[in-house]
Amino acid sequence: xxxxxxxxxxxxxxxxxxxxxxxxxxxxxxxxxxxxxxxxxxxxxxxxxxxxxxxxxxxxxxxxxxxxxxx
Amino acid sequence: xxxxxxxxxxxxxxxxxxxxxxxxxxxxxxxxxxxxxxxxxxxxxxxxxxxxxxxxxxxxxxxxxxxxxxx
DNA sequence: ATAAAAAGTGCATTATAGTGTTCTTTTTTG
DNA sequence: CAAAAAAGAACACTATAATGCACTTTTTAT
Numbered sequence: 001x002x003x004x005x006x007x008x009x010x011x012x013x014x015x016x017x018x019x020x021x022x023x024x025x026x027x028x029x030x031x032x033x034x035x036x037x038x039x040x041x042x043x044x045x046x047x048x049x050x051x052x053x054x055x056x057x058x059x060x061x062x063x064x065x066x067x068x069x070x071x
Numbered sequence: 072x073x074x075x076x077x078x079x080x081x082x083x084x085x086x087x088x089x090x091x092x093x094x095x096x097x098x099x100x101x102x103x104x105x106x107x108x109x110x111x112x113x114x115x116x117x118x119x120x121x122x123x124x125x126x127x128x129x130x131x132x133x134x135x136x137x138x139x140x141x142x
Numbered sequence: 143a144t145a146a147a148a149a150g151t152g153c154a155t156t157a158t159a160g161t162g163t164t165c166t167t168t169t170t171t172g
Numbered sequence: 173c174a175a176a177a178a179a180g181a182a183c184a185c186t187a188t189a190a191t192g193c194a195c196t197t198t199t200t201a202t
Contacts, residue, residue: 003118009134020178031161033181040180046159046189047074048115054134062133063080063125091148102191104151111150117159117189 004041006050011039013057028056075112077121082110084128099127 014024021039025032030052037043038053045053054061085095092110096103101123108114109124116124125132 003122006118006132006134013134013136021180022178033162034160036180037159042181044117044119044159046115046117047077047121049160050118051074058137059134060137061077062135063077063084063130064133065084066129066131092150093148104192105190107150108189113151115189120190 003044007039007041009059010053010057013059017057019057024053024056028052074115078110078112080130081124081128084130088128090128095124095127099123 014021019027021035022032024030025035028035030049034043034045034049035053038045038049051061053059085092090098092106093103095101096106099106101120105114105116105120106124109116109120122132124130
């Protein structure tokens with residue numbers, strides 16, 4: 001899967017808040033196993049799971065029209 | 072589920088491009104059933120499914136730090 | 143007003159995400 | 173360095189997303 005930037009945004013935010021995976025799991029209600037799998041790049045979370053993590057981390061999910069030339 | 076803004080972003084973009092659900096299904100590789108379910112508000116797509124739709128629509132998914140007071 | 147197209151609904155099946163647990167590896171701390 | 177904490181990996185089980193299909197309702201065009 002190619003969610004690298006999303007994975008990294010979650011991870012970076014979690015680390016900048018100095019929250020452990022376990023703590024984020026508790027805060028967000030997402031199972032620790034799922035979080036570990038996702039952060040280690042082997043996950044494909046549902047939008048609901050992603051949103052729980054974002055909510056807990058004070059992140060918002062935005063869809064915007066791409067302005068760059070097709071990569 | 073509470074993905075209203077995301078659902079609407081997808082729908083609005085699809086309509087502004089004048090693409091039917093069937094055409095978007097073909098373009099993105101997401102099954103028509105899944106797309107219909109999602110757009111009608113009864114879905115919880117995986118990130119991979121959401122990304123396929125966004126890629127086909129020229130949308131990008133962004134995570135950013137919320138600037139508002141906790142709602 | 144009617145036909146055609148698009149959108150929405152429901153269902154059975156398959157694939158896989160989420161959960162909970164245990165274990166291993168890595169990182170941090172004293 | 174050793175102990176503790178955190179991160180990563182692997183498993184069986186459960187829940188549910190994705191698929192493909194058939195059907196109904198709504199919208200659009202003639």
